[in-house]
Amino acid sequence: MADSSKVLVFRQMDSKVEEGFWARYSSFKLNELGIDDSPLPITGFFKPCSRDGVPETLTLLTESLSSEPSEKYFSFEGGNRNRCPVPGTLYNSNTMESFRALDRGTLLKNEMGKIWNDIMSGKVEEEPNFLLRFLVISYADLKRWRFHYLFAFPAMDLKPPVELLSLHSASKYLNSEETESLSEALNKWRNSSLTSDVSFFLVCITSNSVVTIKLLKDWKDTQSENCKILYGFYDPSNLQTNPGWPLRNFLSFISLRWKVEKICFLCYRESHGLANMELSLVGEALISISQDWNFPQYVPKAVGWETNMRKLAFKHMSLVESMDPTRLAISAADLNLKLMRWRTLPSLDLNKLSDVKCLLLGAGTLGCQVARMLMAWGIRKMTLVDNGRVAMSNPLRQSLYTLDNCLNGGEMKSSAAVKSLKKIFPAVEAEGISMTIPMPGHPILPQETDHVLEECKQLQNLVSSHDVVFLLTDTRESRWLPTLLCANTNKIVITAALGFDSYLVMRHGAGPHCESVVNSEPNIGDDCKNLEANVEKLSITSGGKEPRLGCYFCNDVVAPIDSLSNRTLDQQCTVTRPGLAPIASSLAVELLVGVLHHPNGLNAPAEHLNSSMDCIDRPLGILPHQIRGSLPQFSQLTLAGKSSDSCTACSSTVVSEYRKRNMDFVLQAINHPTYLEDLTGLTELMEKANSCEVDWDEYNSTDDDI
Amino acid sequence: MADSSKVLVFRQMDSKVEEGFWARYSSFKLNELGIDDSPLPITGFFKPCSRDGVPETLTLLTESLSSEPSEKYFSFEGGNRNRCPVPGTLYNSNTMESFRALDRGTLLKNEMGKIWNDIMSGKVEEEPNFLLRFLVISYADLKRWRFHYLFAFPAMDLKPPVELLSLHSASKYLNSEETESLSEALNKWRNSSLTSDVSFFLVCITSNSVVTIKLLKDWKDTQSENCKILYGFYDPSNLQTNPGWPLRNFLSFISLRWKVEKICFLCYRESHGLANMELSLVGEALISISQDWNFPQYVPKAVGWETNMRKLAFKHMSLVESMDPTRLAISAADLNLKLMRWRTLPSLDLNKLSDVKCLLLGAGTLGCQVARMLMAWGIRKMTLVDNGRVAMSNPLRQSLYTLDNCLNGGEMKSSAAVKSLKKIFPAVEAEGISMTIPMPGHPILPQETDHVLEECKQLQNLVSSHDVVFLLTDTRESRWLPTLLCANTNKIVITAALGFDSYLVMRHGAGPHCESVVNSEPNIGDDCKNLEANVEKLSITSGGKEPRLGCYFCNDVVAPIDSLSNRTLDQQCTVTRPGLAPIASSLAVELLVGVLHHPNGLNAPAEHLNSSMDCIDRPLGILPHQIRGSLPQFSQLTLAGKSSDSCTACSSTVVSEYRKRNMDFVLQAINHPTYLEDLTGLTELMEKANSCEVDWDEYNSTDDDI
Ligand SMILES: [Zn+2]
């Protein structure tokens, strides 16, 4: 090595990621990839150094991730001179631990191998930018919208190092004619849509100082011409002493592919969009390739992890600051559910959950918890109905209220609950309605009739405009009218009822006139046409028709629970062991999710633990009719009961009468305690209603109502 | 009836209740009475009209309810001239419905009967104020601090009405000497502690205008003296035309007892604390008693419900405005629990619950719900430990957080949780501690040792200063050190762990060196001296010693749940079905309440549904060792496992080593993944720890920690 020679030191490639890239990646990860962590093709963009003193970077933009990611790096037609595309690969890890544990050496070597193959196969001549192939490893923390990443620009570890024989401004190296001709040729190259983003090229200078620029694949042709060749590339480096990183693999390529040892190169740089011959450099380098490199299958050692002050340049980006909290909350909620689907429940239908409309009758201990559980399952549309105000004793058990809601007489529960739901998840579409549910056997004064009729109609409208109704009030009578309305319109009904230390959670069966619904598309709430055909199809245990499942009023709620407890459920409306409501509410929502995912929905037959292996194949598990549990015994069992022909709420007699006489029928049931009994031959409902101790909570007095 | 005569119309008695009365009643109701709604003796107070134009009232004060209520109306020694005591009875109803349904006619008649008996028996001569006996019916809505009430001052319905012959200012009726002498005598009477509160008396006027005042019981003596008698009473009425209500029963008494028909009465009134002879009235009345009244057992019809504008004067008082919200919240919470005790669980030990100190390790989905459940059960003292910040995805499942807690990087969970608990119930004594729990097999750098040792010591201190420890973290390893510390100090430990769709809730058995604790008083947390004697005593199923129950690490958690699910609990730390956490948390707290109420506390043997009838006699139910449940199967079962001699957390070997070497031992366990294995011969713990997938939530990166 001559005294004047020295080692050629390449300026490292800098990287930059715009927020849009991580935003698109996040959305792609959430909506398409899930936990799939296969490497992903991406496209980086760079351009020659174009401002004095400022190096250019390889940049990831929103478009770096194709909307249809396949091996399509160069789908950027009509070349953008400032966005020369470079193929890259993103290795994203699903956890910080796996990110840390990545075998960076192997990853870099693998990418290097691709470049090596492209060099050896000649592919680089067709696609010169492949020489700049890069990789990014990352951990996208989608719960916190934080992105941890590291770039690598693989390059051969050249041993011995490249010797730099000379390095000058292009304008100094060339004579003025050559300089002018080169400028002109380069500007043309940079402005032609065919070549503007081709960042490696050949400069041919004839002896009479005419310069032409050619593609790498034309190299052979140039050899027969009598011209001097400069090996040119778009140089991101801003330094006059050091060419940029792309030259590194370029020199290796030239040496390996074309066996040139002494290489005259051109570092192309611009200012104001035009070639700048003062900033551009021309240099001469001497490269000698190790003999090893000639072995087939050989891949040279690679370097190229981005560093800063000799340490790996791990970078972090947070999108939190640039996103509004509501959007962040939605994304976080989506992510939670998607994780559940990706990891365990591929059949989970998140759209069905987010579209279903739930009506919650009662916003007390049960209602608050059910609303929370619905949101946790991704159900976004709900209406809460309650006529009470938040009392001092409520917040400890009713999980949507705080002491503030109790001051000054107490806010209406329905509106306080909705406010609270929005604080938890601002995107919830929740509405609160303060109204009383008309009750049978509670006669009203003539002057009250209009008001009660209005409430009946409001309830009718609410039931029709929702897909699912939860019965969560604490009296038996208040469940009657909603049960009837749902039986009439075939809505999914989920009931939760608490005793002192036992609970009942059940779904109602379809209505008695289910077959008369003639809808074209079966969907939630009215997918019960051809009920009989369905139940016949589903009939596993019995040979004949599967009977329709009962409602809350079909079965004596006392009898079936005898085996668990000798207390009746309805005798003690108020006082319950604190653990009951969260358990019953959670089961109620899990039961709904089961119904929504069952192929037969509302008409799904009752399943038991050992009823059929088919059921257990469904990842959500069995779909029982009733779940009853006892805290003193820490036990829980599933039961089923068929609908009763003399049910006061869902029997054909009652529903037919309601259809015939509508509000007249309802008013009669309200005003004449014996009417339903007369109609169905049952006295039980009224006896129960009368024996139910009045809740201290229930009475909302005003100063003049005594 | 002469033309000049007219019907004597008595001015109605007015009532007044000071807030203090309802405040004391509420406290008495909550702390002593419970749901007992027996009539309660109370004392009303009144005095003669003492300001021109303002009638006096019968007033209930704080002292109206004796602190030891028995039949002690007149425990007011040394008579207060402005608080003449009158016996009354309070009929409080527990619900608005029963208040409304009270049979007011019968109640009034019963009180009238008492007055009648006192008249006929002569008791009134001893205790004249008994003539003013009154009653109050009420509904004390202790959840809202609203009081609804109505007074009655029973009086005989006189038929024919009393005829008023004349009515004049005393100063007009009497000559000036008589007037002066009467004034003097009355002032003396009113100022003597023996007579000042005796509101009925005899005025004897001699022919030479000397006036003396005598007790009713001296009436017979006055008959032998040659003097004119005025029947005097303290008159609350301010009207010159109408004597007050007390005269009504007084006239009946005079007529019935002494057979006087033409009665000269004195309505005594004051001004500035002295007898005022212009305001005081003297009148003459003619009373004729119905013949019926002479039948034995007869009780005349009664009148006397307080009215206003001819309607019953129901009154309402709210204490809410005069109480601070925190006090209100405490009362409401107390009431909820007391209702539970009164109605269903008389053995519930509310003091034990409010005194017990709980340490919650983990403030995520489980921790939030456990804290809520503890408060609902009346547990007031708790410390929450967590090292994380509230992330965007948390509020939907972690019920103490809202979106606000997530902004700006997220608040520390421990402090956000405590803030939230205080919003629900300001009297909670909750503390939040942000710290990491040292984990075995997670080696630390030498420079971290001091910090980790500090954490170990902090955890040691926390465990010693609490009675109960809940293990609610989401990794297995983080439960190890607390389990060991609790086994060493014999704390109650409740563990809740979630799989994807199954849960485990269990209590740990006592520590291995339980018998070495030599404490004098057995109480929560260290009542396990004489363990062996205890377990022998309790041993029902087996003949020999009952083995100590296992801890979370004693049993392979996978094996026992195989019957429920083929998924292991720890393989999937993050993703769970939303219903699981509320269910497991509720069961965990119910289990704790069971332990606290079991006579053997920490040492209670494992009970199963059918293990013994003894258990089922306890109102809280059985006390199992482990509860395991599965959502896909809607099933739940109880299990028991004995402690293992080679347990890495609670075996005698491990606890002894810890006692011997303390922090050295812990550090060795942390730094040497095989140490515990070497010590106990188990490899299981570490294998589990390593295979546990890292939670996305777990990593809290800072910008320079990679
Ligand atoms: Zn029915």
Ligand SMILES: [Zn+2]
């Ligand atoms: Zn153990």
